[in-house]
Amino acid sequence: MRKKPRIGVIGGSKPNKKALELAYKTGKLIAEKGAILVCGGLGGVMEAVSRGVKDAGGISIGILPWDKLDVCNQYIDIPIVTNVGYMRNALVVLNSHSAIAIDGSYGTLSEIAYGMIYGKKVFGLETWDVPGVNHMQNPEEAVDLAYKEALNVVGGKPQG
Amino acid sequence: MRKKPRIGVIGGSKPNKKALELAYKTGKLIAEKGAILVCGGLGGVMEAVSRGVKDAGGISIGILPWDKLDVCNQYIDIPIVTNVGYMRNALVVLNSHSAIAIDGSYGTLSEIAYGMIYGKKVFGLETWDVPGVNHMQNPEEAVDLAYKEALNVVGGKPQG
Amino acid sequence: MRKKPRIGVIGGSKPNKKALELAYKTGKLIAEKGAILVCGGLGGVMEAVSRGVKDAGGISIGILPWDKLDVCNQYIDIPIVTNVGYMRNALVVLNSHSAIAIDGSYGTLSEIAYGMIYGKKVFGLETWDVPGVNHMQNPEEAVDLAYKEALNVVGGKPQG
Amino acid sequence: MRKKPRIGVIGGSKPNKKALELAYKTGKLIAEKGAILVCGGLGGVMEAVSRGVKDAGGISIGILPWDKLDVCNQYIDIPIVTNVGYMRNALVVLNSHSAIAIDGSYGTLSEIAYGMIYGKKVFGLETWDVPGVNHMQNPEEAVDLAYKEALNVVGGKPQG
Known part of the structure; x- marks a missing residue:
């Protein structure tokens, strides 16, 4: 699982x-590729993508802002508490090999910025128009490119 | 100094x-108002604003990304180490009552986003065009409004 | 996996x-119980316990101090980067339902202290003699009691 | 102030x-030496030492666990918010050149441990009996040695 x-x-x-x-x-496409989802573990986009992963039999990691392991959306497999509040936005990005931004407000903007700071490729679906974000037409295209990039970062074929 | x-x-x-x-x-204007500067403590805009504060006899706090108290620009009066890397961007904002964004790249974008997340007013000089940033004509206007807002947050007249 | x-x-x-x-x-006993291991992800006791988990077919989470997902011991299944240096010691404890301290130096002492601060039960094997640590005779006893406590915190029978 | x-x-x-x-x-002795106090900024020992500093005309920095700049004891001159909860214990130590531990429970134990981890000298007054802590007879002796060590770390004579 470590090299996925x-x-x-x-x-x-x-x-x-x-x-x-x-x-x-x-989320469904991420799981079908065999990749692991990393997200903020809470509601809205985070819950919908985790549900998609769950429905396709995948695995999701939720990087939580507080210290409560049991307060996250119900589709998260591996909750991780950080207790650093919104600074955890940086850790969502840092624990990923590539990222997809969907819609979003200032929290998402901070995560896009951290993507650029940490040198992670960010693919966008109807999200902030920030230089460096690769805007995609649909989830298929976004997951396809994000997966290829993540695979490239991991360094080869995924392993169990 | 605490209520400034x-x-x-x-x-x-x-x-x-x-x-x-x-x-x-x-920086000069911030010091002349009697406000304290909070910044990231390093080079570029951070160094120039700290130098302005110093030249006008003010006080500057530098919120540093690493664990070395003595590695910061030479104009910082109160270096603070955080050892959380770029997550310290959030702490620069959180330790301020209002903020002025000048120019900047993705680090600045993350700080603007945190300004909005934490409910701090952000005034802009030739910086990212993000909704919520109040774009200013010149430093005089920016410091004037940022100072009024900071004073309002502190809750009255500044005290020693 | 979430409720394990x-x-x-x-x-x-x-x-x-x-x-x-x-x-x-x-590590072997933790995996045989069906519990998940949380540790610091690096060498020494961390590597030995992760190896034990791996040999018994279990799952281990490694809470890492830096920002490199691929720098951890080879038995970690789920590396998590925190980029907060030794402050991650607190997060090892916070991501666990109970803890076992084995041997150790000041890092372990900080983790025992965080166990007490966060209200986690800590069981000890040849480790610091700090009030509040429940000293055990052997791994069997330690894992047995740590598992019961973790189960109690999770709130019932473990679920997939 | 930076090199004090x-x-x-x-x-x-x-x-x-x-x-x-x-x-x-x-606290009084620290201020009389011309050193800056760094503490956790809240009640008990933290408040008493800050009050001592204030009564002797010194300066105190309070490293706070939450995100509220105005919630600290009344003697703190420079409150710093970290929003990392008890992980801020590490930052109290990291922002000091040497440390004095007085009495204390598990929070203090974690700070002593971080003192050792980060290579800071820790002097003790009626506190945890942990190897590495230099137990002192009275505040005079503790401040005298802590000041000499801090001066040594700063690297020479203190500057304004």
Whole structure:
């Protein structure tokens, strides 16, 4: 499990209906690729993408802002507590090999910025128009490219 | 000193000449108001604004990314080490009552995002065009409004 | 996996031979119980306990001090980067439902202290004699009690 | 102010009367030496030592666990928020050149451990009996040695 590509999905806790559908579809595709999802572990885009992963039999890591292991959305397999509040946004990105940003407010903007700071490729679906974000047409394209990048970072074929 | 308004100045480590001049002028004005400067403590905009503060007899706090108290620009009065790397960007904002963004790259973008997340007013000089940033014409206007906001947050007249 | 009891194992990076044997045995027993290991992810006691977990087919989470996902001992299944240096000691404990301390130096002492601060039960094998640590005779006793406590914290029977 | 020696004082929030007296006296002596106090900024030993510093005209830095700049004891001159909860214990030590431990519970134990981890000299007054702590007879002796060590770390004579 250690060498599997990890794709971070970042996005807001109060998305519109379209963003939720994009997130759910993105989650399903991540799991079908065999990648691990890393996200913030809470509601909105985070919950929809985790649900997509769960429905496709995948694994999701939730990087939580507080110190409560049992307070996260119900689809998270591996909750991780950080107790650093919104600074955990940086850790969502840092624990991923590449990232997909969906919709989102200022939390997502901070995560996009950290993606650039830490040198992670960020693919966007209806999100902030920030230089460096690779805007995608649909979840298929986003997951395809994010997976290839993550695989490249991990350094070869994924291993169990 | 504890109740003095604190103005955070965020900006990049590789600014152009104009940004350096804006930063230096901003620092002088912050000190002349009697406010305390909070910044990231390193080079570029951070160094120029700290130098401006120093030249006007003010006080500057530098929130550093590493664990070395003695590695910061020479104009910082109170270096603070955090050892959390770029996550310290959040702490620059959190230790300020209001903020001024000057020029800047992705680090500055993360700080603007944290400003919005934490509910701090952010005033901008030739910086990222992000919704919520109040773009200013010059350092005088920026410091004037940032100082009023900081004073408002502190809750009244500044005290020694 | 989310509701499985998590047992943290804390211990030094330069243990003697006896401590390594205790750690390996402890890891095997944790995996045989079906609990998840949480540790610091590096060498010494951390590596020995992770190896024990791996040999018994279990799962281990490594909470790492830096930002490099691929720098940890080879038996870690789920590396998590924190980039907060030795402050990650607190996060090893916070991500566990109970903890076992084996041997160890000041890092382990800090983790024992955080166990008490955060209200986690800590069981000890040849470790610091600090009030609050429940000293055990052998790995069997330590894992048995740490597992019962973790199960109690999780709140019932473990679930997949 | 930047090159002044900094002495960290660590101790519990619920000390007995004797510890409060030791802390107050320690604070006075730190200020009289011209050193800066670094502490956790809250009650008990932290408040008593800050009060001692204030009464002798010195300066104190309070490293706070939360994100509220205005919630600290009334004698703190420079509150710093970290928002990392009890992990801030590490930062109290890291922002000091040497440390004095007075009385204290597990929080103080974690700070003593971090003192050893980070290579800071720790002087003790009626505190945990941990190897590496230099136990002192009285505040005079503790401040004298802590000041000399801090001066040595700073590297020469203190500067404004």
